[in-house]
Amino acid sequence: MSRPTASTSSAKDGQLRPTAAAAKAREPMNVLIVGVGGQGVIMVSKALASLAQSKGYQVKQSEVHGMAKRGGTVFSHVRFGPQVWSPTIPKGEADILVALEWAEGLRWLPFLKPDTGIFICDTKRIVPPFACLNRRPGAPLRYSRETPAEVRAQVAEAYAIDATRMAEELGNERAANVVLIGALSTALDFPAGDWEKSLAQFVPKKTIAVNLDAFRLGRSWIEEARTNPVVTEAPAAKAAALAHVPYSVRLEITPEWCKSCDICVKLCPERCLRLNAERIVELAQPEKCTGCRLCELLCPDFAIRVHLDSAVVAIAAAAQETKA
Amino acid sequence: MHAVPETVELSKRPDQDLRPLTGNEAIARGAWEAGVRVAAAYPGTPSTEIMESLAGYPAEDLHAQWSTNEKVALDVAIGASFAGSRAFASMKHVGLNVAADAFMSQAYIGVNGGLVLAVCDDPGIHSSQNEQDTRIYGQFATVPVLEPSDAQEALDLTKLAFDLSEQFDTMVIVRGTTRLSHTRSPVAIGPRTEHPTRGFLENPAKNVMIPAHARRRHVAVIEREAKLKAYLETAPINRWETGDASFGVITAGTCYPYVREVLPNASVLKLGASWPLPDDLLRRYCASVERVFVVEELEPVIEKELRALGIKVEGKQFFPREGEFSPEILRAGFERAGVLEPRAQRAGWALEPLARPPVLCAGCPHTSSFMAVRASGARVAGDIGCYTLACLDPLRGLDTTVSMGSSIGNAIGMAMAGDTKPVMATIGDSTFLHAGIPGLINAVYNQANITVLLLDNHITAMTGGQEHPGTGKTLRGEEAPKVDYEALVRAIGVKWVRSVDSYDLAQMYQTLREAIAYRGVSVIISNRPCVLDPVKIKGPALAIVNEQCNACQSCMNLGCPALTWGKDTFEGRHKVKIDQSLCIGCTLCAQVCTVDCIKPAATVAQ
Numbered sequence: 001m002s003r004p005t006a007s008t009s010s011a012k013d014g015q016l017r018p019t020a021a022a023a024k025a026r027e028p029m030n031v032l033i034v035g036v037g038g039q040g041v042i043m044v045s046k047a048l049a050s051l052a053q054s055k056g057y058q059v060k061q062s063e064v065h066g067m068a069k070r071g072g073t074v075f076s077h078v079r080f081g082p083q084v085w086s087p088t089i090p091k092g093e094a095d096i097l098v099a100l101e102w103a104e105g106l107r108w109l110p111f112l113k114p115d116t117g118i119f120i121c122d123t124k125r126i127v128p129p130f131a132c133l134n135r136r137p138g139a140p141l142r143y144s145r146e147t148p149a150e151v152r153a154q155v156a157e158a159y160a161i162d163a164t165r166m167a168e169e170l171g172n173e174r175a176a177n178v179v180l181i182g183a184l185s186t187a188l189d190f191p192a193g194d195w196e197k198s199l200a201q202f203v204p205k206k207t208i209a210v211n212l213d214a215f216r217l218g219r220s221w222i223e224e225a226r227t228n229p230v231v232t233e234a235p236a237a238k239a240a241a242l243a244h245v246p247y248s249v250r251l252e253i254t255p256e257w258c259k260s261c262d263i264c265v266k267l268c269p270e271r272c273l274r275l276n277a278e279r280i281v282e283l284a285q286p287e288k289c290t291g292c293r294l295c296e297l298l299c300p301d302f303a304i305r306v307h308l309d310s311a312v313v314a315i316a317a318a319a320q321e322t323k324a
Numbered sequence: 325m326h327a328v329p330e331t332v333e334l335s336k337r338p339d340q341d342l343r344p345l346t347g348n349e350a351i352a353r354g355a356w357e358a359g360v361r362v363a364a365a366y367p368g369t370p371s372t373e374i375m376e377s378l379a380g381y382p383a384e385d386l387h388a389q390w391s392t393n394e395k396v397a398l399d400v401a402i403g404a405s406f407a408g409s410r411a412f413a414s415m416k417h418v419g420l421n422v423a424a425d426a427f428m429s430q431a432y433i434g435v436n437g438g439l440v441l442a443v444c445d446d447p448g449i450h451s452s453q454n455e456q457d458t459r460i461y462g463q464f465a466t467v468p469v470l471e472p473s474d475a476q477e478a479l480d481l482t483k484l485a486f487d488l489s490e491q492f493d494t495m496v497i498v499r500g501t502t503r504l505s506h507t508r509s510p511v512a513i514g515p516r517t518e519h520p521t522r523g524f525l526e527n528p529a530k531n532v533m534i535p536a537h538a539r540r541r542h543v544a545v546i547e548r549e550a551k552l553k554a555y556l557e558t559a560p561i562n563r564w565e566t567g568d569a570s571f572g573v574i575t576a577g578t579c580y581p582y583v584r585e586v587l588p589n590a591s592v593l594k595l596g597a598s599w600p601l602p603d604d605l606l607r608r609y610c611a612s613v614e615r616v617f618v619v620e621e622l623e624p625v626i627e628k629e630l631r632a633l634g635i636k637v638e639g640k641q642f643f644p645r646e647g648e649f650s651p652e653i654l655r656a657g658f659e660r661a662g663v664l665e666p667r668a669q670r671a672g673w674a675l676e677p678l679a680r681p682p683v684l685c686a687g688c689p690h691t692s693s694f695m696a697v698r699a700s701g702a703r704v705a706g707d708i709g710c711y712t713l714a715c716l717d718p719l720r721g722l723d724t725t726v727s728m729g730s731s732i733g734n735a736i737g738m739a740m741a742g743d744t745k746p747v748m749a750t751i752g753d754s755t756f757l758h759a760g761i762p763g764l765i766n767a768v769y770n771q772a773n774i775t776v777l778l779l780d781n782h783i784t785a786m787t788g789g790q791e792h793p794g795t796g797k798t799l800r801g802e803e804a805p806k807v808d809y810e811a812l813v814r815a816i817g818v819k820w821v822r823s824v825d826s827y828d829l830a831q832m833y834q835t836l837r838e839a840i841a842y843r844g845v846s847v848i849i850s851n852r853p854c855v856l857d858p859v860k861i862k863g864p865a866l867a868i869v870n871e872q873c874n875a876c877q878s879c880m881n882l883g884c885p886a887l888t889w890g891k892d893t894f895e896g897r898h899k900v901k902i903d904q905s906l907c908i909g910c911t912l913c914a915q916v917c918t919v920d921c922i923k924p925a926a927t928v929a930q
Binding site: 036049053059060063064070084090092104109127128132133136137144154262269290297298 | 342344450474502503506507508509510578581582584585588650651652655670672673675676677678679680681682683684685698699700701710713717718874875876877878880881883884885887888889895896897898905918919
C-alpha cells in the first residue's frame with residue numbers, strides 16, 4: 001500500500017508486529033465554506049484545496065452532496081497541513097469561516113475558533129419558503145435576526161460583505177463567491193498570483209476576466225475594511241417583525257348557499273375546515289384559522305365571509321408605520 | 325493573517341502522480357487500474373459518482389452501465405464474472421437489500437473473474453431512509469469487507485479487492501461511507517493492468533445452485549472463511565501502530581482518521597478488513613495494552629467478535645450506535661472513558677439556527693402533482709425520490725414512504741384493508757422502473773381499487789440527474805430505446821391510463837378526480853421534465869402586481885422557493901414577491917392566484 005504519511009507495519013516473518021506510530025501531527029489549517037445549494041460553495045473549496053495541494057500540503061476537502069440542488073444547506077470542510085487526519089473540522093476549531101449566505105454563516109459560527117477565528121460572510125439573504133409559512137397578521141419572518149454589528153461583537157474578526165451586490169455591479173451575480181475568495185485570500189499567506197491561477201481552473205473560460213475582477217475587488221474590500229472599518233448592515237435585518245397583536249377571526253357561513261363542493265376544505269392552507277354531517281362547510285379548528293380569506297375568495301357561491309376584529313386594522317397601521 | 329503550516333513530505337514525491345480525488349472517484353480509479361471489464365450500478369447517494377466516474381474511462385477499457393436496479397446491476401456483474409472478466413457493481417447500503425437475493429447465493433458460487441462490490445453506507449442518514457451497517461451483510465454472507473479510511477486507501481483497497489476475489493474465490497465488498505465518498509484528497513494513481521478474460525468455466529457443481537450443489541458449496545464457503553482469516557493475520561492492510569500501552573484502540577475505515585485526530589499518539593490497531601477478523605492478531609494486540617476500545621460507526625460488529633473471543637473490550641458504552649462520528653463525538657467518548665482530560669467548555673453564543681430543509685425547485689413539476697394530490701383527499705403511499713419532499717408543509721401531500729417501489733404495494737394493502745379514503749400511490753419514473761412494475765402487475769392481478777400517479781420527469785432526479793431506460797440515453801450518453809410507459813401499463817392490463825401536463829393544474833385536478841372515481845387500477849402519467857436535468861429549464865419570469873395582491877398567499881401553498889414575502893402588507897399579512905432569478909415561468913402560482921395579479925415580469929412595472 002502506498003500511503004505517504006502513516007507508518008506501515010511489515011510482515012516479513014509472517015507475524016504482524018507493531019511499528020512506531022506516526023509522528024506527532026502538526027496542526028492543520030481549517031477553513032469551513034458554507035452556503036445554500038447552487039451558490040458555488042464547492043467551487044470555492046476546490047479552488048482553495050487545489051492551491052494548497054500545489055504548495056505540497058496534504059489536503060482533505062469534505063462536503064455534503066445529495067440535497068445540495070434542493071435549496072438545502074451546503075458546507076465544505078477544507079483542511080490542509082503537513083498531516084491531516086479527520087476530514088471534518090471539529091466544532092470550535094475552524095480558523096476561517098467563509099459564508100456565501102447570511103443565515104448559513106450564523107448557523108456555522110460555533111465552528112469558529114473562539115479567540116482567533118475569522119468570519120467572512122456575504123450579507124446576501126436567501127429566505128427559504130419555510131420562513132414564510134405563517135399567515136397570521138403580524139407574523140414574523142422566520143429568518144435569522146442577528147445583525148452584522150452583533151456578530152462583530154461576538155467574533156474575533158468578522159467581515160460582512162455585500163459580495164452579491166459587488167458581483168452584480170461587475171456584471172455577473174454568480175461571481176459573488178469569487179469576491180469572497182478574494183476576501184479569503186487576505187487571511188492566508190498564499191501569493192495573490194497563485195490564487196488567480198487556481199481560480200482560472202475552476203471558473204468557466206468565458207468568465208475568467210470577470211472572476212479575476214471579482215477576486216481583486218474582494219481583496220481590496222477587505223484591505224480597506226481592515227484599515228477603515230465599514231459598517232455594512234444586512235439590508236432587511238433592520239425590518240423589525242410586525243408587532244404581534246392578539247386578534248380573533250369569525251367565519252360567517254351561509255349554509256343555504258353552500259353546495260358542498262369542498263373547494264374551501266381542500267385548499268385551506270391550515271386545513272381547519274370540514275364538511276359537517278349535512279355536507280355543509282364548518283370551521284372545525286377555529287384556533288388554527290388565520291383569517292387569510294382564501295376560503296372567502298375561493299367559494300364560488302359567496303357562502304363564506306371572514307370577519308377579522310378591529311385589532312387587525314391596528315396591525316396594518318403598525319405595519320405601515322414600520323415601513324415609514 | 326494566518327501563517328500557513330510548514331510544507332511537507334508530499335511535495336518530495338515528484339515520481340508519483342498525485343491527483344485530488346473523492347473517495348468515489350478513487351474507488352472508480354482503483355477498479356479501472358485493476359482491469360475491470362464490466363461495471364454496473366443503479367444511482368444512490370452517496371455511491372452515485374462511482375459509476376459516473378468509471379464511465380469517464382475509455383469505452384474500449386470497460387463497459388459501464390446504469391442498470392434498472394441494484395439486483396440487475398449485481399446480476400450483470402455476476403454474469404461478467406462467470407464469463408471470466410473482472411467485474412464490478414456499486415450501490416448504496418439499501419441497494420444491497422435489493423441485490424441481496426443474488427448476493428447471498430453468489431457468496432456460495434464464488435467467482436471466475438474477480439468480482440467486487442462497492443457499497444456505500446450513510447451513517448447520519450444524510451440522504452437515505454435508514455443507516456443500516458453493510459458489514460453485517462459481509463458477516464451474513466461470509467464475504468470479506470474491506471474498509472478504506474481515505475481516498476488513497478479507497479483506490480488501493482479496491483485494486484486489492486480484485487486480487488483477493490480471484491485468490492480466495494469470493495466476491496469482495498469495499499465498504500465506504502458518505503464521508504469517504506465525498507471527501508477529496510490527493511491520491512497517488514497508477515496505470516491500468518489488463519486482465520485478459522479467463523473464459524467461461526463450465527462447472528455446474530459450482531455454478532448451478534441446486535440443493536445438492538449448494539450443500540457442498542456451503543462447506544467450501546466455511547473453509548474459505550478460515551483461509552481468509554489466516555491471510556488477514558499477516559496482511560499488511562492491518563496496521564499495528566504502537567503508542568502508550570495503557571490503552572489501545574481497534575478501529576477501521578473512516579473512523580480511523582477521527583481516532584488519530586483526537587489521539588495522535590495512541591496505540592491503534594487499524595483493520596483494513598472489518599470482516600472476517602484475524603483472531604490471533606486481535607488477541608496479541610489486546611494483550612499488549614491494558615484497556616481496549618473499539619471505535620466503529622453504527623453496529624458493534626468488531627466489538628461483538630472480540631467479546632466472543634473472550635476479550636474484555638469497551639466500545640458502544642462510550643461511542644453511539646447511531647449517527648455519523650466526528651472528532652467531537654470521539655473526544656467526548658474518550659473523555660467519559662477517562663483517557664482524555666475533559667476540555668473546558670466555553671459558553672458559546674446561543675443562536676437559533678434557521679430551518680432550511682431541502683425543497684422542490686422553482687417550477688418543479690411535482691409541485692402541481694402534489695397540489696392536486698393534496699386536494700384529492702386521498703390516502704397517499706409515497707415512494708423514494710425528490711417528491712418525498714412533498715411530505716413537508718406546505719404541500720404535505722403524502723402519508724407514507726418505505727423503500728424503492730413500495731408505494732404501489734403499500735397502496736394495494738391500504739385499499740384491501742379498507743381505508744375509508746381513496747387510495748393512491750405516487751412514484752417517480754426511475755423508481756417505477758426500478759421496483760414499481762411488479763407492484764403494478766400485482767395491483768391489476770388482484771383487482772385493487774387504487775390510483776397510481778406516475779411522476780415522469782424523464783430523469784433520475786434526486787441523485788443528480790442520471791439516465792435510465794425511460795430517458796432514451798445510456799450512462800455514456802449514447803442513444804437507447806425508450807420505455808413507453810403508457811404502452812407498458814396497458815400491456816400489464818391497466819384499462820384506465822391518461823397522461824397529463826403537470827403545468828396545467830385544472831387538468832391535473834380534474835384527471836385525478838376521474839381516476840379516483842374509476843373502480844379498479846387507474847394510472848396517471850404526469851409528463852413535464854425535471855427543471856434541472858438533463859437541461860436547466862428557464863422561461864420568462866413572472867412578477868406580482870403589488871397593488872393588486874391581497875396577501876391571501878394562495879400561491880405560498882406551492883412551497884416554491886422563488887416565492888417569498890415582500891415588504892408590503894395587507895391586513896397585517898405579507899404580500900408576496902417573486903425572485904426573478906429563480907422563477908422559470910411555470911405559471912403555477914398565476915393559476916392559483918385568487919385575484920389574478922401574477923403576470924409576465926416584462927409586463928409588470930417594478
